[in-house]
Amino acid sequence: CGYISGRWEGEVNGLQLFDWRPVAFNARLGTPPGYRGDRRITPRAVQNLSSLGGGSGVTSALSGGFLRVFKDFKYRQLGIACHLEQDVCQMGGVAPAPGGYYLIEGAGLPRINLIGSQGRVAWSKLLRQLERLGEGAALEVK
Helix, strand or coil, rough: CCEEEEECEEEEEEEECCCCCCEEEEEEECCCCCCCCCCCCCCCHHHHHHHHCCCHHHHHHHHHHHHHCCCCEEEEEEEEEEEHHHCCEEEEEEEEECCCEEEECCCCCCCCCEEEEECCEEEHHHHHHHHHHHHHCEECCC
């Protein structure tokens, strides 16, 4: 089981429904600007978040390298965004990054940066990934 400590806030704008299912919106979930509390994330939670945004480099380092010995990591900001239109989410994070967007912008040492690389994701695929995260109670926000 992984956990994330800190505060999150989110918003959904421009929500359009058809037959009670979303067909368009802009959504964001992440660390609030100006939040000064403790922010930590476990390696398992990093792996879970990477499944949503297509981040891969850090997860391979976590599974095989010395980073496994750390219980958790500090982060500066964390977040994910989705612009849904025509059954496709244009994915985003907290800031642009080389080759994608930051899902996690790390702080301190060792520093974990998770960069999402999937620009466009089918809405149905994203929902399945979120369901899988929820089925195993694999992610806990404290």
